[in-house]
Amino acid sequence: MDAFKKHTGVVAVLDRANVDTDQIIPKQFLKRVERTGFGEFLFFDWRYHEDGSVCPGFELNGPQAAGASILVAGKNFGSGSSREHAPWALLDYGFHVIIAPSYADIFFNNCFKNGILPIVLPQSEVLRIMNAASTANSAKDQFSLTVDLDNQTLSDGGELNIRFDVDPFRRHCLLNGLDDIGLTLQNVDDVDAFEKRRPIYMPVVAALSV
Amino acid sequence: MNRRTMFEKIWDAHVVKAEEGKPSVLYIDLHLIHEVTSAQAFDGLRLAGRKVRRPDLTLATMDHNVPTTDRTVPVKDPISKKQMEVLAANCEEFGITLYDIHHKLQGVVHIIGPELGLTQPGMTVVCGDSHTSTHGAFGALAFGIGTSEVEHVLATQCLQQTKPKTMEIRINGALPMGVTAKDIILAIIGKIGTDGATGYVIEYTGEAIRALSMEGRMTVCNMSIEAGARAGMIAPDETTFRYVQGKPHAPQGEAWSAAVANWKQLPTDEGAEFDRLVEINASELAPYVSWGTNPGQVLPITGVLPNPADIENPADRKTVERALDYMGLQPYRPINGLTVDRVFIGSCTNGRIEDLRAAAGIVQGQTVAQNVKAMVVPGSALVKLQAEAEGLDKIFVAAGFEWREAGCSMCLGMNPDILSPGERCASTSNRNFEGRQGKGGRTHLVSPEMAAAAAIAGHFVDVRTWKK
Ligand code: SF4
Numbered sequence: 001m002d003a004f005k006k007h008t009g010v011v012a013v014l015d016r017a018n019v020d021t022d023q024i025i026p027k028q029f030l031k032r033v034e035r036t037g038f039g040e041f042l043f044f045d046w047r048y049h050e051d052g053s054v055c056p057g058f059e060l061n062g063p064q065a066a067g068a069s070i071l072v073a074g075k076n077f078g079s080g081s082s083r084e085h086a087p088w089a090l091l092d093y094g095f096h097v098i099i100a101p102s103y104a105d106i107f108f109n110n111c112f113k114n115g116i117l118p119i120v121l122p123q124s125e126v127l128r129i130m131n132a133a134s135t136a137n138s139a140k141d142q143f144s145l146t147v148d149l150d151n152q153t154l155s156d157g158g159e160l161n162i163r164f165d166v167d168p169f170r171r172h173c174l175l176n177g178l179d180d181i182g183l184t185l186q187n188v189d190d191v192d193a194f195e196k197r198r199p200i201y202m203p204v205v206a207a208l209s210v
Numbered sequence: 211m212n213r214r215t216m217f218e219k220i221w222d223a224h225v226v227k228a229e230e231g232k233p234s235v236l237y238i239d240l241h242l243i244h245e246v247t248s249a250q251a252f253d254g255l256r257l258a259g260r261k262v263r264r265p266d267l268t269l270a271t272m273d274h275n276v277p278t279t280d281r282t283v284p285v286k287d288p289i290s291k292k293q294m295e296v297l298a299a300n301c302e303e304f305g306i307t308l309y310d311i312h313h314k315l316q317g318v319v320h321i322i323g324p325e326l327g328l329t330q331p332g333m334t335v336v337c338g339d340s341h342t343s344t345h346g347a348f349g350a351l352a353f354g355i356g357t358s359e360v361e362h363v364l365a366t367q368c369l370q371q372t373k374p375k376t377m378e379i380r381i382n383g384a385l386p387m388g389v390t391a392k393d394i395i396l397a398i399i400g401k402i403g404t405d406g407a408t409g410y411v412i413e414y415t416g417e418a419i420r421a422l423s424m425e426g427r428m429t430v431c432n433m434s435i436e437a438g439a440r441a442g443m444i445a446p447d448e449t450t451f452r453y454v455q456g457k458p459h460a461p462q463g464e465a466w467s468a469a470v471a472n473w474k475q476l477p478t479d480e481g482a483e484f485d486r487l488v489e490i491n492a493s494e495l496a497p498y499v500s501w502g503t504n505p506g507q508v509l510p511i512t513g514v515l516p517n518p519a520d521i522e523n524p525a526d527r528k529t530v531e532r533a534l535d536y537m538g539l540q541p542y543r544p545i546n547g548l549t550v551d552r553v554f555i556g557s558c559t560n561g562r563i564e565d566l567r568a569a570a571g572i573v574q575g576q577t578v579a580q581n582v583k584a585m586v587v588p589g590s591a592l593v594k595l596q597a598e599a600e601g602l603d604k605i606f607v608a609a610g611f612e613w614r615e616a617g618c619s620m621c622l623g624m625n626p627d628i629l630s631p632g633e634r635c636a637s638t639s640n641r642n643f644e645g646r647q648g649k650g651g652r653t654h655l656v657s658p659e660m661a662a663a664a665a666i667a668g669h670f671v672d673v674r675t676w677k678k
Contacts, residue, residue: 016528016529016532017525017529018404018405018504018529020504020641020643022622022641022643022644022645022646023643023644023645026645026649027622027623027624027646028624030246030274030624031246031275031287031289031290031292031293031624032289033249033250033253033292033293033296034249034250034253035250035253035357045644045645045649050631050649050650074525075405076404076405076408076438079404079405079438079504080340080641080643081339081340081354082247082338082339082340082354082355082356083246083247083356084247084250084338084356084357084358087356102405102408103408104405104408104438105408105409105438105440106340106354106355106356109356109359110356110357110358113356113358113359114358167372168231169231169232169233180362180370181258181260181361181362181365181366183370184235184362184365184366184368184370185365185366187226187227187235187368188366190226190227190235191226191235191237191263191366191367191368194226194237195237195367198237198239199468199469199472200465200468201461201465201466201468201469201472202239202330202333203239203240203327203328203330203459203460203461204266204267205240205265205266205267205268205269205307205328205459206266206307207307208315208326208458210314210315
């Protein structure tokens with residue numbers, strides 16, 4: 001996983017609550033066996049009409065959102081399935097930071113595993129960012145933010161300066177690009193010892209003949 | 211003495227290592243995998259030169275994109291086919307037991323774990339699938355994980371987890387006639403919302419829960435994730451023990467007695483505290499129908515649709531507006547009598563034998579309405595076999611239902627079973643998101659009884675008063 005320290009990018013606004021993973025990446029695109037290449041299918045059913053033409057009204061299709069790498073959304077973002085294809089699609093499309101009042105649990109977790117920083121801010125702060133970003137309506141006056149994970153701050157270089165909280169351990173892993181499988185494997189002796197203590201009646205899988 | 215909830219007991223018993231300021235390393239007793247969320251995890255293992263630590267605690271099946279029609283013909287969709295082939299090759303390479311599309315024990319991953327006796331009280335169970343919460347019905351800590359975590363469990367048989375909070379949802383009293391486990395969980399989500407339990411593990415308690423069969427308990431726990439919960443669980447009791455005993459992987463002889471003695475220690479201690487309590491009176495529940503595009507948008511069958519104009523909060527108003535628009539529905543319309551085009555009975559929520567029995571009980575001697583296309587997809591090959599032994603398939607087929615092979619099917623429409631744009635479906639599955647069952651498809655979540663009755667009537671009816 002790549003380390004995440006500081007990121008500056010264009011902000012795209014998706015002012016909808018409960019955006020679910022079926023919307024982020026519709027299931028017809030889950031059949032790839034790689035981690036990459038999902039970006040073109042991000043929000044597919046919202047981005048494109050049935051005939052394949054672009055829906056001009058969809059938030060991410062406007063010129064102000066072109067090349068965006070920071071997504072601001074409504075509460076409970078990423079609800080629904082555990083599909084990690086959702087963060088893969090967001091990342092592949094170019095998003096490195098998400099800002100929302102709250103997230104679904106598994107999605108939130110999956111973001112960190114892929115080097116995406118999901119920031120939780122109070123509704124009022126999210127609205128401030130949405131309002132600031134919504135003044136942009138062309139490719140020329142795009143709204144950008146700088147996210148500094150080390151100092152836990154967001155800034156537009158002007159008046160908008162917001163501090164955010166992040167779990168210290170997750171921050172540490174993200175800043176250093178740590179592989180958490182490697183971290184667990186450092187405790188392999190403890191795992192060995194634990195396995196010796198497991199009750200004997202615990203089931204093991206064996207192919208049943210039928 | 212330290213009074214603990216069941217969740218805390220199971221958590222404590224599985225902590226391999228806990229350090230201040232870090233997530234705990236938690237041991238996983240059973241890891242279930244399927245074709246959609248595992249390929250990239252195996253790739254990761256290969257890339258890092260890692261092995262699967264405990265293939266003997268790992269079971270694979272194919273369910274999400276398997277066709278539910280004739281299995282003797284080759285799978286047509288080349289990408290689905292590839293995904294299944296990749297899973298088979300990975301299982302072969304890493305020594306994992308696989309019940310593939312042709313196997314007699316194949317089925318939806320959350321149905322086969324319990325029916326094989328692999329899901330037992332006191333265990334930790336994970337799967338790269340959010341409805342892993344189903345297994346919590348046994349008094350297990352069971353939750354869905356992402357593909358990176360699948361890789362983590364494959365490599366280490368452990369996960370790093372921060373401890374969630376606990377919530378008790380107590381369903382007091384007895385359920386009225388015609389009201390089912392599905393209605394309990396739909397009512398809960400309607401009450402607390404789709405993020406009402408985010409960050410929590412739910413324990414369901416109360417007389418109405420105690421009175422449920424294991425199958426009903428699985429239906430309730432299955433949809434915990436629809437309320438945002440990390441997991442849902444129900445304390446094991448005699449009902450649980452009876453269900454597990456004699457299953458292929460259940461402990462036997464002395465091991466059985468030892469296991470039961472331990473399982474009896476699991477229930478939450480008297481006086482242990484939960485972080486939050488929600489109480490519901492079972493007697494106030496009715497059959498529920500979801501009307502919108504998330505599982506919190508539900509109504510009792512006697513209810514009328516909301517009017518956005520009545521909603522003050524602009525964000526909420528917009529959400530309701532959008533949902534009504536997508537669902538093609540008018541404000542204030544009663545949900546009763548709404549015409550359906552399709553009926554789907556199946557999924558890990560309601561694809562077990564009791565669900566099929568309940569639906570067949572309604573369907574018996576009736577005919578599916580002319581305007582409706584209806585199908586039954588058993589949750590597993592064993593469920594299908596059992597249903598056929600009981601003659602349920604004949605009842606469904608005689609009424610005009612399609613009788614299919616086991617799989618996820620139209621629950622998420624990754625296989626050819628999908629809705630066409632604008633089609634309205636009464637579905638026993640768990641999600642009514644936009645496009646979940648096919649782009650433009652309109653899903654209404656209901657119990658098997660309600661779905662079966664809608665198939666016969668051609669529109670939603672109140673099963674409590676409906677005369678065939
Ligand atoms: S039946 Fe539906 S919810 Fe259950 S595992 Fe399959 S796709 Fe997921």
